[in-house]
Amino acid sequence: MSDASTIDSAGPAAAGTRPVPTANADVMHIPGEDGLPWFGMAREFLTDPRGMSRRMRDTYGPVFRTRFIGQRTVSLSGVEGLELVLLDREKNFSSEQGWDHTIGRFFRRGLMLLDFDEHRFHRRIMQAAFKRDALEHYMASMDEVVERSLTHWRDSDDFRFYPAVKQLTLDNAAVAFLGIALGSEADRLNTAFIDSVAASIALIRIPIPGLGYWRGLKGRELLQDFFRTQIPERRKSQGQDMFTRLCHATDDEGRRFSDDDIVDHMIFLMMAAHDTLTSSLTTAAYGLAAHPEWQQRLRAEAAVTGDGPLAYDQLDALPQTEWVFNEALRMWGPVPFVPRRTQREFEFQGVRIPANVQVGVSPDAAHYDPEIWTDPERFDPERFSPERAEHKRHLFAYCPYGGGAHKCIGMHFALILAKVMLRRLVMQFDIALPDGRSHAMQHLPIPKPKDGLPLILTPRG
Numbered sequence: 001m002s003d004a005s006t007i008d009s010a011g012p013a014a015a016g017t018r019p020v021p022t023a024n025a026d027v028m029h030i031p032g033e034d035g036l037p038w039f040g041m042a043r044e045f046l047t048d049p050r051g052m053s054r055r056m057r058d059t060y061g062p063v064f065r066t067r068f069i070g071q072r073t074v075s076l077s078g079v080e081g082l083e084l085v086l087l088d089r090e091k092n093f094s095s096e097q098g099w100d101h102t103i104g105r106f107f108r109r110g111l112m113l114l115d116f117d118e119h120r121f122h123r124r125i126m127q128a129a130f131k132r133d134a135l136e137h138y139m140a141s142m143d144e145v146v147e148r149s150l151t152h153w154r155d156s157d158d159f160r161f162y163p164a165v166k167q168l169t170l171d172n173a174a175v176a177f178l179g180i181a182l183g184s185e186a187d188r189l190n191t192a193f194i195d196s197v198a199a200s201i202a203l204i205r206i207p208i209p210g211l212g213y214w215r216g217l218k219g220r221e222l223l224q225d226f227f228r229t230q231i232p233e234r235r236k237s238q239g240q241d242m243f244t245r246l247c248h249a250t251d252d253e254g255r256r257f258s259d260d261d262i263v264d265h266m267i268f269l270m271m272a273a274h275d276t277l278t279s280s281l282t283t284a285a286y287g288l289a290a291h292p293e294w295q296q297r298l299r300a301e302a303a304v305t306g307d308g309p310l311a312y313d314q315l316d317a318l319p320q321t322e323w324v325f326n327e328a329l330r331m332w333g334p335v336p337f338v339p340r341r342t343q344r345e346f347e348f349q350g351v352r353i354p355a356n357v358q359v360g361v362s363p364d365a366a367h368y369d370p371e372i373w374t375d376p377e378r379f380d381p382e383r384f385s386p387e388r389a390e391h392k393r394h395l396f397a398y399c400p401y402g403g404g405a406h407k408c409i410g411m412h413f414a415l416i417l418a419k420v421m422l423r424r425l426v427m428q429f430d431i432a433l434p435d436g437r438s439h440a441m442q443h444l445p446i447p448k449p450k451d452g453l454p455l456i457l458t459p460r461g
């Protein structure tokens with residue numbers, strides 16, 4: 001697919017050749033627990049991951065061992081662990097091998113599942129699809145999708161925010177990522193995509209025809225076919241969507257992605273964006289519904305941006321909307337744990353951690369650290385104001401997007417969609433929680449209110 005002026009990405013380290021170790025080295029000298037046979041500590045982890053981390057840390061100290069579905073993980077607590085692992089100055093922590101156990105089968109060769117020099121090489125090319133002019137184009141279609149969705153929400157009985165905003169992020173992805181119109185093709189791709197994401201985190205991973213895991217594999221095949229078939233045409237077109245941009249993207253030396261790279265990156269990008277956006281927009285709406293004074297504050301700042309679509313230059317006019325979104329990400333971050341696998345032995349807080357061990361760090365633990373945050377259990381967006389700036393008390397005090405080489409490439413995209421969506425929401429509706437609903441949250445695999453967040457939306461004016 002390359003022409004004389006470009007070089008396809010053979011990249012440093014040939015594609016997919018690095019073996020991914022499946023078994024940990026011995027970590028039994030590290031204090032911790034195994035839980036039940038095979039399941040390990042799955043029950044406690046799934047129902048109360050934050051409480052479990054706190055209990056383990058209080059019992060065993062800052063470095064402890066847990067087990068989850070047959071796999072032992074060594075947790076390195078606190079901001080020190082986050083800084084060591086995410087900045088990874090010694091190139092000792094493989095992201096590919098860390099994530100492989102959960103999502104490797106479906107998302108192998110996505111950007112997050114590449115390491116070190118090869119990862120840097122791919123990230124530099126991908127950056128072209130996240131520059132300002134690209135974001136401006138994605139933003140132009142966002143407002144339209146949001147407006148259309150809000151019209152449906154206005155007319156809906158038994159409105160639940162989570163499924164509604166899930167559809168909104170799918171529609172947004174069809175337009176901004178894939179460059180296709182909403183309709184039956186978008187629906188077909190969305191279903192394939194949802195099936196493959198569901199299968200990637202399924203506990204039972206046997207492809208029995210008709211069941212979830214099998215549907216996921218079929219979904220991945222359909223997406224692969226869609227992208228592969230379209231690439232020749234997209235390489236010639238001038239489309240402004242993310243897919244077409246990846247087909248044209250080059251690094252400073254003119255190197256670009258092969259067809260296989262584009263397929264793998266696009267499928268991963270859709271996954272990386274979808275649940276994270278759905279979850280964080282939902283928890284932000286929950287925060288607003290539970291705190292009407294913040295609806296008023298956001299409405300007041302939205303008023304200065306007029307009634308039309310939000311322009312890129314107006315994004316900075318919505319600082320308090322950003323604080324609300326930040327606070328939702330602090331309290332209910334969609335990626336509460338980041339896994340890695342060690343390449344060499346090292347020592348942390350006096351504990352020896354061997355090579356080839358699954359380790360994990362937790363943004364969530366930093367986000368609730370009472371030594372960093374004032375009253376961390378409280379929804380208090382003002383903590384992000386320049387006067388208080390609690391998030392600046394440590395480099396890793398606030399890290400919902402991770403940090404270091406793998407820091408989320410889509411973080412600006414996420415914030416733009418949040419501003420576009422929350423602005424329209426407060427301008428058009430008063431939002432309230434129905435009386436007597438439970439406030440229970442599901443934490444994993446993605447944070448969301450267990451009841452899907454029923455909301456009473458009262459149209460304004």
Ligand code: HEM
Pocket residue numbers: 095111112113123268269272273274276277280329333334335338339400401402403405406407408409410411413414
């Ligand atoms: C609120 C929304 C989001 C949150 C909280 C979030 C969080 C994260 C985190 C924590 C990581 C790092 C994981 C690690 O180090 O192992 C990450 C990586 C990534 N995210 Fe996001 N994400 C969000 C939205 C998005 C969106 C909208 C996109 C795409 C448009 C995206 C694309 C990616 C990609 C490609 C990576 C891998 C980066 C790399 O390995 O270099 N994310 N995200």
